[in-house]
Amino acid sequence: MIFINPQWQGSGLTDDLKFGAETFKSYFKNFNTTVIPLSIKDLATIDNIKCFEPILEQTNFFKEILTDSKLNKISTIGGDCGIEIVPISYLNKIYEEDICVIWIDAHADLNTPNSSPSKTFHGMPLRILLGEGNEKFINLLFSTIKPEQVCFVGLRDIDEPESEYILKHHIPTVTNCQFVDIQNKIKNFKNVYIHLDLDVLDKSEFEFTMFPTNNGFLVADVVQLIEKIKAKHNVVGFCVTESTATTLEQLDKIKSILDQIEL
Template sequence: MNKNISVIGVPMDLGQSRRGVDMGPSAMRYAGAIEKLTTLKYIVKDLGDIPINRPVNNESTDGTNLKNLHQVIEANQQLADMVDEEIQKYNFPLILGGDHSIAIGSLAGIAKHYKNLGVIWYDAHGDLNSSETSPSGNIHGMPLAVSLGIGHDKLVNISDYVPKIKPENIVIIGARSLDPGEKELIKEKGIKVFTMHEIDRLGMPNVMSEAIKYLKDRTDGVHLSLDLDGLDPSEAPGVGTPVLGGITYRESHLAMEMLEESGMITSAEFVEVNPILDEKNKTATVAVALMGSLFGEKLN
């Protein structure tokens, strides 16, 4: 894995409706993210946080039900530009969120550097909604759809190219809460999904082996987008949209260890850490521990 890591914090809480997730980057830094990576012999450059402009209110804009649309677009374009610049310097972008709407900017900045960028979406949710299918209008439930070119014109056109990724290059792991429109889109586009049913039935080693094998030959880089609500709430309580019956702490470490061994991960983000909903920064600590496994931490 690239030994030069650029850490970018995105204190975004405008893609959803529960305050606190904007403190996620600080919580992960406080839990020792930078020190962990430095101890693992990486050259780490912490670029600080992207400034987020708060709206006067969160009413719909541009005649849609999308909350805080202009601010989300602005922040994601800044993130896309920053990530793009770091990849041009041959650095590994590690993005700390913030709600999952920031993946729009991450993928916009990353995908232009690859012909076939793969995406591992480690999440309880599909994040494949649009304004037509979203029950809430929260943009953090839309980043994967937006990156496929589905959604509001200004969101899909961030960084001026559409789409960012192809449906056949996506693997969703840990899904257990999908809206009807998301299920239809998954079937229509043929997106590969390992639900909790598959994880329970096959076991995490087989799921990860299949995911790695599936992406290995068809992609020239893979972005890991890890939402902490992919884990069970007992392991990661500090998230805005917890869903019971999730991935265990140990299964998640195994997944990260197998991704590190595959050598295929070229960028990553850890999102949806909400310290206000957490227990003694437990979720941020879990996130940092998983970063350790992703970047090669071993017991021996």
């Protein structure tokens, strides 16, 4: 089962990610997919979170779908990174916390509403999964995770409060894309969840993201990393987020990544 979650409001008031999700929908038209509905609630900032109400409602939509699903593996396409709080918290509960979340992303997404400079939700989901942040979102989680269940890969744009949290909780951070450098950090877990924000890719490789930057990963290296993780661990969840591609041709560059999405 592949869930397509077109939530875009986590990136602020621009809806580029909605169109990116629509392109993904076309790409995966021959697969078994379920689309999470979008909310039409007001985009006001509440409790230091932009577009609070539609994001909260969409999170609840996703939770309701998963609650009675009995799924033990979940693939998800976004949308913004805020969609991650439902599938990760669900699988963490199913696997009784024997799950490592490999966060392959240029950003840590560890802000709270008070620490976030932008007040956009897609910079907060991992902190919410760790049980900190807005209580209404935390209350929608199936479970919370612990810092030792997280491994960062590819971080290169981190806010100071996020850096402080990573250091305080000794969260492993790997700057390259080599499996040999993460295997010792995740070896205690049988099960793995892979989060992949496409902004971790170098701009020359794929520019159709919210924050394309230089000094990122090559597509081929990311594919190789995913394949090696799959060979050594039980990958129970995989999510690709933050594409702004509006044509199938623009997705051609990451076809080898998207071919990995079905579990």
